[in-house]
Amino acid sequence: MFNNNPIGMLDTGVGGLTVLKEALKQLPNETFYYLGDTERCPYGPRPVKQIKEFTWDMVNYLVDKGVKMIVIACNTATAVALEDIRKELTIPVVGVIYPGARAAIKSTKNNRVGVIGTIGTINSEQYELAINTKSLKTDVFGLACPKFVPVVESMEYHSPIAKKVVHNTLKPLKEKNVDTLVLGCTHYPLLREFIQSEMGEDVILIDSGAETVSDVSMLLDYYNISAEPTNETRTHQFYMTGSKRMFEEILNDWLTVEKYGIHRVSITKGNE
């Protein structure tokens, strides 16, 4: 009844680490294989067809490693490819949009919800769809923030530059009077403080990645594939297509992982 295979988690870069952080807290028995396509990040501004193709590269890489579940810890990839991937694979596949949408409906009192994300995510209108499927009376205001991911991936997320970018980008959203704002990109929690101070303390920020971990936990139960309980620390693996050093710096700045391996890999077919 137990399944000790790892859970595969993928993102275009380091953003999915915000999901992993929550996963390590809620699911201490599980082993995670994290894949970041840092070499080709960001996906946000790319054409839909290419985002699908790149996402499949990541999914196939993790499936070959024997993962028992796939967590698409990236809003852009979820918006564009989740349905396809879910249809093709026999293992459970979890995305980050529906959990964030559900949390937003639960949170809002004035039925005005903001969503910030990449161009790909915002143009897909998947959050509007997910929210309005559950609640027609909720108005959704989407805003693309194309500068946020590069700021995070270049390790600038604590800097005054980040603060200025956040300030300039969020301006059009401030007059919408939203009481809830979905961080519709897993990179954005790294900019949380700046976003919160820009939007005001009363606005509730929904971390779509953290919400996703509840779905992962639920599906482990639903399919009866939790890992065997242990007092030992699991060894997690990190795979990335770009620089190992940069990735490891953000990893150690953002979360504590006791035992791990880190590997630079190629994920396009025939290249490993």
Place this chain on the structure above:
Amino acid sequence: MFNNNPIGMLDTGVGGLTVLKEALKQLPNETFYYLGDTERCPYGPRPVKQIKEFTWDMVNYLVDKGVKMIVIACNTATAVALEDIRKELTIPVVGVIYPGARAAIKSTKNNRVGVIGTIGTINSEQYELAINTKSLKTDVFGLACPKFVPVVESMEYHSPIAKKVVHNTLKPLKEKNVDTLVLGCTHYPLLREFIQSEMGEDVILIDSGAETVSDVSMLLDYYNISAEPTNETRTHQFYMTGSKRMFEEILNDWLTVEKYGIHRVSITKGNE
């Protein structure tokens, strides 16, 4: 991509109404068919074989009505029959134990969790199993409260009798120093005030039924079977095997349902 079929919810009696209340709030677009086996309630003290048989009677009745999902809004039936039912049916089946267990792990800080439930639920040790599968370091203290369900089903849950029963029953749990208590029976939220005051204001009460609604909402997304968004009020149906009058009294005392039908039915084969 929408599915307007009703969601079937079952309980031995009126307890599942605490789950329905939360479901109506979070899922305003959905139609619910609620079945309470009030005639044969309580199930808690019955032998396992009989609980299984009775639960199947309820499930089959709802499946024949064309429901798209089954919510076993009863801890006793979940503990004894969930796995079997999930294996047999092709529609999703949700129980109340795992959601409650997950919420308890999230809530506890001192890793001491109490669980109260019927004799059947406590003897099954399903909460211990569900909690320890996720977190070995959490100690679980179970206590059977066989008098609670009869007090609720007889409409005594606001009375001094209820207060006294709660006081006397919970005594052995008070010395365990738990910081979180799972209401491991969907009838117990109706006794919530007495339970809270008996355990002390610092103890966090987990309503396993309310937590279950998050799973229902998640599975509607996961299987893409949400009902079509509407501004109209849905008409819900209530079926019970015992007195209609008693059921309706508790229904109207506990929640507001604008449009509904109410029917006394027989759920054993060939008797309808």
